[in-house]
Amino acid sequence: MFPKPIEKQSRTAQISYQAMLPLALLLWLGPLLAVALFSVKPAADFTNANYWGMPSSFEGAFNYGQVFFNSDMPRYLLNSFLITIPTVIGAVALSCMTGFALGIYKFRSNIWIFFMFVAGNFVPFQILMVPVRDLTLQLGLYNTKTGLVLFHIAFQTGFCTLFMRNFIRALPFELIEAARVEGISEWRIFWYVVLPLMKPAIAALSVLIFTFIWNDYFWAVVLTQGAESQPVTAGITSFNAQFRAAYQLMSAGSIVAALPPVAMFFLMQKHFIAGLTLGAVK
Amino acid sequence: MTPAADMEQESWFHKNQQRIAPWLFLAPGLLFFMVYVIIPVFQSFNLSLYEWDGLGAAEYVGFRNYEDLYWEWVDRDAFYTSLKNNLIWLILYLAAIPAGLFIALFLNQTVWGIRLYKSLFFFPFVISQVVVGLVFTWFYDPTFGLLNEFLGLFGLGPLNVLGDERFVTYGIIFAGLWPQTAYCMILYLTGLNAVDPEQIEAGRLDGAKGLRMLWHIILPQLRPATFIAFVVTIIGALRSFDLISIMTQGGPFGSSRVLAYYMFEVALSEYGFRMGYGAAIAVILFLIMLCFIAYFLWSMYREEKGH
Numbered sequence: 001m002f003p004k005p006i007e008k009q010s011r012t013a014q015i016s017y018q019a020m021l022p023l024a025l026l027l028w029l030g031p032l033l034a035v036a037l038f039s040v041k042p043a044a045d046f047t048n049a050n051y052w053g054m055p056s057s058f059e060g061a062f063n064y065g066q067v068f069f070n071s072d073m074p075r076y077l078l079n080s081f082l083i084t085i086p087t088v089i090g091a092v093a094l095s096c097m098t099g100f101a102l103g104i105y106k107f108r109s110n111i112w113i114f115f116m117f118v119a120g121n122f123v124p125f126q127i128l129m130v131p132v133r134d135l136t137l138q139l140g141l142y143n144t145k146t147g148l149v150l151f152h153i154a155f156q157t158g159f160c161t162l163f164m165r166n167f168i169r170a171l172p173f174e175l176i177e178a179a180r181v182e183g184i185s186e187w188r189i190f191w192y193v194v195l196p197l198m199k200p201a202i203a204a205l206s207v208l209i210f211t212f213i214w215n216d217y218f219w220a221v222v223l224t225q226g227a228e229s230q231p232v233t234a235g236i237t238s239f240n241a242q243f244r245a246a247y248q249l250m251s252a253g254s255i256v257a258a259l260p261p262v263a264m265f266f267l268m269q270k271h272f273i274a275g276l277t278l279g280a281v282k
Numbered sequence: 283m284t285p286a287a288d289m290e291q292e293s294w295f296h297k298n299q300q301r302i303a304p305w306l307f308l309a310p311g312l313l314f315f316m317v318y319v320i321i322p323v324f325q326s327f328n329l330s331l332y333e334w335d336g337l338g339a340a341e342y343v344g345f346r347n348y349e350d351l352y353w354e355w356v357d358r359d360a361f362y363t364s365l366k367n368n369l370i371w372l373i374l375y376l377a378a379i380p381a382g383l384f385i386a387l388f389l390n391q392t393v394w395g396i397r398l399y400k401s402l403f404f405f406p407f408v409i410s411q412v413v414v415g416l417v418f419t420w421f422y423d424p425t426f427g428l429l430n431e432f433l434g435l436f437g438l439g440p441l442n443v444l445g446d447e448r449f450v451t452y453g454i455i456f457a458g459l460w461p462q463t464a465y466c467m468i469l470y471l472t473g474l475n476a477v478d479p480e481q482i483e484a485g486r487l488d489g490a491k492g493l494r495m496l497w498h499i500i501l502p503q504l505r506p507a508t509f510i511a512f513v514v515t516i517i518g519a520l521r522s523f524d525l526i527s528i529m530t531q532g533g534p535f536g537s538s539r540v541l542a543y544y545m546f547e548v549a550l551s552e553y554g555f556r557m558g559y560g561a562a563i564a565v566i567l568f569l570i571m572l573c574f575i576a577y578f579l580w581s582m583y584r585e586e587k588g589h
Binding site: 001002003005006007017018021024025028029030031032034035038046049051052094095097098100101102104105107110111113115116117118119120122123124125126127128129130131132133134135150151153154155157158161185186187190211214215217218221222233236237240247250251254255257258261262264265266269273276277279280281 | 296299300301303304305307308310311312314315317318319320321322323325326329336387388390391392393396399401402403404405406408409410411412413416417418420421426428431460465468469470472473474475476477479482495496499500506507510517520521523524527528541542545546549550557560561563564565567568571574575578579582583586
């Protein structure tokens with residue numbers, strides 16, 4: 001292990017390490033903790049310039065109540081879920097198939113199609129912006145959740161294919177050969193042999209895509225406009241306009257908007273990290 | 283269907299199954315990806331030769347959009363600022379890699395509760411950039427921001443980071459480094475987990491310690507992690523849009539624009555719908571990205587050959 005395990009070092013080193021950990025964390029999360037503190041303060045603290053002292057009264061319930069019952073926030077949150085979940089399902093389903101095709105079969109254009117998916121995944125969003133917006137308008141899907149979902153599925157398929165294909169490559173190929181010798185059709189091999197083995201990859205991708213899509217802002221701004229279809233990342237700007245200078249409410253709103261992916265991360269930590277670090281180790 | 287026909291069909295399919303199957307599996311994903319990603323890239327290239335307001339008829343103007351960009355460059359106008367800021371982003375964003383490595387080394391211990399610490403350090407990456415932007419806007423706020431509170435302790439400030447043309451881009455990049463460092467950290471933590479303990483022991487016997495050990499024994503083994511960290515950081519730097527849009531909207535006086543933001547501003551905002559001009563900016567951004575994409579693909583290709 002590197003660096004040298006702290007247990008094998010002097011007592012002073014151990015104690016100072018233990019003391020440094022919480023300090024470093026406090027420093028690291030400082031800006032965020034500040035927002036958390038703001039979100040439980042009463043409005044009066046901001047008019048009285050009591051920014052950093054203790055809250056003069058604890059108004060967490062009131063502030064968060066305002067966010068949930070007196071703004072469009074629940075609507076935006078619902079939209080975010082209605083955009084994120086279908087995208088996760090769509091992108092994972094498509095990429096299970098593309099990943100299977102590119103991971104199992106040997107044909108001449110295989111590597112080029114694979115590289116096309118990878119390269120497409122890296123392009124700047126702006127080069128897609130005008131044509132995709134135009135296409136969405138022509139399909140009559142501008143300012144709808146469906147329009148956003150369709151684009152997200154398509155774009156995420158690039159990254160998901162990269163992920164799935166590499167995962168399938170690492171599976172024991174003998175399994176598939178054995179199944180072929182038995183005369184099992186390719187579709188059944190996919191469904192009964194490979195798919196069950198892909199469960200960890202599916203779990204990892206689902207959490208990752210959930211986070212990516214939930215946090216998307218650019219496409220939300222480009223393809224949607226109003227409260228009826230905007231996800232929470234775009235909605236929060238209108239929310240902040242509604243509560244201009246009410247820092248306690250803007251802080252509470254931000255925390256609410258950030259929470260679902262955070263919850264997802266803590267619940268599915270193992271899969272999340274496995275997904276993010278795929279390829280970081282040989 | 284008669285049994286005979288069924289047999290015949292099945293045998294034809296059976297014979298060609300291995301050739302046809304991959305295309306059937308690819309078809310839906312490939313179709314989606316073509317329509318929404320690959321074709322739009324070419325459409326943008328084409329559009330950059332037109333002048334179009336998004337509604338009426340498009341007028342072919344040849345390379346005039348690019349000429350205009352060239353003059354903006356010469357006059358040190360918005361395009362020049364954006365390009366210059368993109369370069370600053372590219373260079374400074376790379377700091378996430380050593381910073382992430384540093385934190386990973388700091389946290390790569392087995393003391394009680396370290397797992398929770400690792401998760402909490404990773405936390406900023408999970409939050410949307412919109413919220414990161416808001417959090418740092420308040421952090422920099424000249425009247426009550428945490429930064430100025432802190433500077434005040436030393437009798438310095440107040441500093442209006444986001445309102446000052448000299449600091450604004452650096453301030454936004456610093457905000458962006460926060461989640462990006464967390465990402466690099468987690469890559470390195472995973473990498474460090476897999477470092478070969480025997481090599482470390484051998485190194486220790488040879489008297490390697492600290493930085494020398496890190497440089498000669500650990501870092502070479504972390505190469506795959508470094509490569510991924512490099513890829514995601516470059517992409518992240520060139521994609522920077524959310525933070526700028528939330529924190530400054532390109533201001534003050536357009537001094538924090540980058541190409542990604544400038545393109546959006548030109549094509550889709552109150553300044554007018556100049557789709558063709560926006561497309562030309564996007565093409566420039568794409569070409570910059572293409573250099574890196576080519577390098578990434580080349581590295582991957584070598585790897586594939588190696589297998």
